[in-house]
Amino acid sequence: MVQSLYGVAEETKTIWVYLERDGDTLEGVCLELLARGREMADTLGWSLEGLLLGQNISSLAHAALACGADRVYVVDHPRLADFTSEAATEAAFQAITGRRPSMFLVGVTPNGRDLAGRLAVRLRTGLNADCTDLRVNPETGVLVSEVSGFGGGILALIEMPQRRPQMATVRPGVFVPPEPDPERTGEIIFLDVDLKTTPFRTHVVERSVGEALDLTQAPVLIAGGRGVDGDFDTLRELAGLLDGEVGATRPPVDDGYVERARQIGQTGVVCRPKIAITCGVSGAFHFVVGIQDAETIIAINNDPEAPIFDYADYCIVGDVREIVPALIRELQDPRLATGNP
Amino acid sequence: MLRIIVCVKIVPKPEEVSVDPETWRLDRSHARSEINPPDMNAMEIALRLKDRHGARLDILSMGPPFFDPILRVALAMGADHVTLLSDRAFGGADTLATTYTLAKGIEKLGGADLIICGEESSDGATGQVPAGLAEWLDIGQITMVHDAQVDLERRVVRGRREIKGGHEILETTLPAVLSVATACNEPRFMDYRIKEWAFDPEQVTVWGRNDIDADPDLIGAPGSPTIVSGLEEATSRERKRRFLQGSPEDIARQLSAVIRQAI
Ligand SMILES: Cc1cc2nc3c(=O)[nH]c(=O)nc-3n(C[C@H](O)[C@H](O)[C@H](O)COP(=O)(O)OP(=O)(O)OC[C@H]3O[C@@H](n4cnc5c(N)ncnc54)[C@H](O)[C@@H]3O)c2cc1C
Ligand SMILES: Cc1cc2nc3c(=O)[nH]c(=O)nc-3n(C[C@H](O)[C@H](O)[C@H](O)COP(=O)(O)OP(=O)(O)OC[C@H]3O[C@@H](n4cnc5c(N)ncnc54)[C@H](O)[C@@H]3O)c2cc1C
Numbered sequence: 220m221v222q223s224l225y226g227v228a229e230e231t232k233t234i235w236v237y238l239e240r241d242g243d244t245l246e247g248v249c250l251e252l253l254a255r256g257r258e259m260a261d262t263l264g265w266s267l268e269g270l271l272l273g274q275n276i277s278s279l280a281h282a283a284l285a286c287g288a289d290r291v292y293v294v295d296h297p298r299l300a301d302f303t304s305e306a307a308t309e310a311a312f313q314a315i316t317g318r319r320p321s322m323f324l325v326g327v328t329p330n331g332r333d334l335a336g337r338l339a340v341r342l343r344t345g346l347n348a349d350c351t352d353l354r355v356n357p358e359t360g361v362l363v364s365e366v367s368g369f370g371g372g373i374l375a376l377i378e379m380p381q382r383r384p385q386m387a388t389v390r391p392g393v394f395v396p397p398e399p400d401p402e403r404t405g406e407i408i409f410l411d412v413d414l415k416t417t418p419f420r421t422h423v424v425e426r427s428v429g430e431a432l433d434l435t436q437a438p439v440l441i442a443g444g445r446g447v448d449g450d451f452d453t454l455r456e457l458a459g460l461l462d463g464e465v466g467a468t469r470p471p472v473d474d475g476y477v478e479r480a481r482q483i484g485q486t487g488v489v490c491r492p493k494i495a496i497t498c499g500v501s502g503a504f505h506f507v508v509g510i511q512d513a514e515t516i517i518a519i520n521n522d523p524e525a526p527i528f529d530y531a532d533y534c535i536v537g538d539v540r541e542i543v544p545a546l547i548r549e550l551q552d553p554r555l556a557t558g559n560p
Numbered sequence: 561m562l563r564i565i566v567c568v569k570i571v572p573k574p575e576e577v578s579v580d581p582e583t584w585r586l587d588r589s590h591a592r593s594e595i596n597p598p599d600m601n602a603m604e605i606a607l608r609l610k611d612r613h614g615a616r617l618d619i620l621s622m623g624p625p626f627f628d629p630i631l632r633v634a635l636a637m638g639a640d641h642v643t644l645l646s647d648r649a650f651g652g653a654d655t656l657a658t659t660y661t662l663a664k665g666i667e668k669l670g671g672a673d674l675i676i677c678g679e680e681s682s683d684g685a686t687g688q689v690p691a692g693l694a695e696w697l698d699i700g701q702i703t704m705v706h707d708a709q710v711d712l713e714r715r716v717v718r719g720r721r722e723i724k725g726g727h728e729i730l731e732t733t734l735p736a737v738l739s740v741a742t743a744c745n746e747p748r749f750m751d752y753r754i755k756e757w758a759f760d761p762e763q764v765t766v767w768g769r770n771d772i773d774a775d776p777d778l779i780g781a782p783g784s785p786t787i788v789s790g791l792e793e794a795t796s797r798e799r800k801r802r803f804l805q806g807s808p809e810d811i812a813r814q815l816s817a818v819i820r821q822a823i
Contacts, residue, residue, distance in 0.1 A: 223785070241724070304691065304701060329723055333703055336655070336691025345656055345785030348686030363789065376790040388688075420700035421732040424718060431725030438823065461819065473743045479722070486685055494822045511797060515822040517815065532800040533818055535811055545808035549816045 223344040223382035225319050230383045232360070234260050235320040237311070238271040238283050238291070239331055242428075245279055247391055247435065248326030250286045254397035255389075256324060257287035259355045259362075266290060268320065272310050274300035280407045285399040290406040292318070298414045303421045304333040306414055312341050313412045315384060322362050323384040324353070326391065335388050345379040347387040349485070351508060362387060367485055367508055392435040392489035392509075432464075432480050439463030440492040442483050442510065445470040446499020446520065446539055451477055453543050454498060460550045466490070468506050483509035498539045502527025519543070562615035562710065563672040566606045567662060567693070568634055569596040570627040571683045593630055598678030600747035602740040605708055606676050607638045607748060613710060616640055618672070620665050622650055622658060628764055635758035636750035643669060647768040652781030655684075659692030661779050664772040666697060674717060677739045679704050690739035700732030703739040710734070 234256045239246040253267065260267040269283040269291040280291035292314055298306040311334065315323060325335045327349060339346040347364035351374065354363045362385040364377045379385045434440065439461040441454045451465060458465045467477040469484065483490060484506040495513035499520060500506060507530050510516060518531035519542050528534040535542055572591035595603075610617050619634045621627055622645040631642045645665045653661060666675060675697070680687035687703075694701035702708075705719030715734045720727055721741065750758075757763065769779060777783060804814050 304694075308695070329704055329721065332687055333691050333701065336688040337695040337701075339688070340656060340659060340692045340695035343656070343785075345654060346686070346688055347786060348655070348684075348688050374791070375788050377786050378789045379785050380787065382785040420736075421702070421730055424729040424731050426723070426726070426728040428723065428726035439819075461823070475743070479741075479743075480724075486680070494819060515818070516799065517818065528801060528803075530799055532802065533815065534801060534803045535815070536803065537808065537811065541808040542811060545812035546815055549809070549812035550819075 224316055224342055225383050226381065227383060229319055230321040231319050232263065232265040233268050233318070233320045234265055234322045235315070235324065235384070236267070236269050236283075236288070237323065237325045237331065237334070238269040238279065239326060239328060240271075240273050240276055240279060245282050246326055246328060246331075247396060247433070248328065248331075248389065249283075250396045251391065251394040252324045252326055252389060253283060253286040253288055255353055255394040257397065259353065260289075262355055262357050263360055265321070265360075268292065270294070270311060270314055272296075272299045272307055277407065277409075282399065284405040284407075285401050285403050286397045287403075288405055290408060292408050292410050294410050294412050296412060296414060298417065301423050302330045303423075304330070304337050305420060306417050307334050308337040308341060309414055309417045310412045311338055314410050315342065317410070320384050321360060323386050325386070325388045327388050328391075331388065335386060339386050342384065342386075344382040344384060344386055347377045347379070347385075350387050350389050351393060351485075353387060353389065361385070367504065390489055392491065395491070434464050434466055434481065434483070434488045434490055437464035437490065438493045440466050440483070440490050440495045440510065440513070442466040442468065442495060442497045442500055443471060443477070444468040444498065444500030444506075446501075447471070448499070449474070449476045450540075453547070457496070457543055457547050457550075460547065461494075463492070463494075466509075468500050468503070485509065497527055497531070498543060500527050501525050502530055562609060562613045562674070562712065563618075563670075564606045564609060564615050564674045564676060565618045565620050565666055565669060565672040566599070566602050566634070566639070567675065567677045567689070568599045568603070568619050568621045568631065569678070569681050570594070570621060570623050570630050571596045571681055593627070595630060595633060596678055596681045598680060598682070598740065598742040601742060601745055602676045602678045602738075603634060603637055603639070604745045604747040605705075605738070605740050606674075609674070609708065609710060610638065613712060618643060618669055620662060620669065621645065622653070622661055622665070625766065628766075631764065632758045633750060635763050636752070636755055637748055638751065642764040644764060644766045645772065646766050649769050649776065649780045652784060653779065654784035654786045655686055655688045655692055656785055657779050657781075657783035659689055659696055660783060661772070661774060662689070663693055663696035664774050665767065666693075668767065668772045671735060673734045674708075674710070675735070675737045677737065679739050679742045687739075690737050694737040697735070697737070699735045699737060701737040701739075702730045702732055704741045705738055706741050706744040708738055
């Protein structure tokens, strides 16, 4: 069997989280990984460390310390100013083979995925992708990753007993973000990398970023499925009344009624709103994983047998075209606005 | 002439995969197979490049022999040839072994200017194959593109992709790997006039591990670092499952009370 570049015997007892920059903050998913990483590190008595790549970004290291990291490695290099998967892979490769962490966790963003896929191959190690949970075996220090299998409500557990680092990627919203503690201190260490031989193949020609949509922060989520038959305007009106956001199952996204950034579920966003209202959604497991941590779930579906009702607190057997407008009228009722029904 | 290889995975139709209630194992035996839907979007991008620049378009797929008839759809859409990497020793591959095997197949095909993949499969859905392929082949990558433009003189490809709150356009030198955003285009239909040609046995080549000089330690289960250590039943939170009754107006009133309390 081919070996990874270092094995269990050479690993350091550390969990690393890749810290991806998002403008002048860290990506939310990285903070979520720090929160879960902290719990796992405490279980094992290990150290939690971050890897930050970029140029003039060391101020972000403090944010990671405040969110639970014991130590942050900063690689400051002009080739890392704009993310390219080749330079980032080489920088991460040198940092990882130098320090030999047991685990390397990456958030699922477009760049995170690009990095993880290349890096795992360069390290000749495995990659547990799009995990829905991460745990550690306290005896062996082996990472047990949960990924959801297609179709039904089963979850597969994946482990990597021999090769290191144990790599895993996790989507935004799977873990709860930490409460930052600005008093928390830790070490910041600058690492040198040599990127002279890394080819300049890829560059950014244009990048335009506006206000980012973040469904994971919405207190109320109105999720439309195939059953709303493309009528997302009515759902937007409802969302507007409740300070919420509109999400969707995959079919309306594939059909172009809603942008992909609003897809909820295994291959979309995982949310934990206070209230989720599903409209014309059947309740496929792939979708349900995206809302199952909502505090309250309300489901509207005209099929009394729809599986979504098994996951809902309040079940309405009815036509979305009647129920949703009635709810909108009710919420617009001026007696409610005065808080004086 | 531009040389393009599209990587196509054959997957069971997701809605036909069931779970055996006794063993909690996946039962794919009743599921029909199809081309991974995102790979149809990859095909469409490749065919548009072929229409524009002229290209030799190869399809590469790893999987069992029964994939053969399904892959002929790609021929009828306009691909020139299919290569199916099929060997018992390829079985049980995770992304590391899969990307190695596909990369060996690509090398054996003589490489290409562009290797185009779907964004992710509908079964494993790791989305990690394109980046892994680029690494084995030691070439650049642009993932999740909505379109792709090739400049043959400068030997570069440009792709636009969506990022949080916006988009970016990346350029990389050829050869390169692209992955194509799911549902970003309308894949064309098969051309029935070439159906007979597409079903000619000659249009599909099957290669085993020796044909691609694969290192036995890097393929299939032995080449896969990840192991499935268990399957467990998904536990979801206990829910009230209270059915609300009445006219739409009655229901709306009850709902608004529930909502006010929950917020
Ligand atoms: C690997 C993989 C990943 C996937 N990832 C995701 C994912 O991230 N997110 C996701 O959503 N899906 C995902 N899917 C698809 C998923 O399996 C389901 O196919 C999808 O969630 C179904 O969407 P739906 O409920 O809107 O549509 P349907 O299953 O078609 O359900 C429509 C529902 O609407 C009801 N309805 C119809 N008309 C009305 C009406 N007038 N009033 C009230 N109710 C009505 C019907 O009774 C039905 O229950 C994935 C699939 C695979 C294989
Ligand atoms: C539920 C489930 C979870 C899994 N989790 C993991 C995991 O965490 N880590 C892991 O290493 N493996 C995992 N696997 C195994 C993984 O699905 C296989 O390794 C597979 O061969 C490649 O990954 P993918 O299907 O995720 O491809 P993706 O990376 O999602 O596919 C992207 C594109 O790559 C191309 N492609 C992928 N496979 C082929 C092929 N066989 N032939 C031609 N082109 C192809 C296609 O263009 C496709 O659109 C999982 C499998 C299942 C069923």
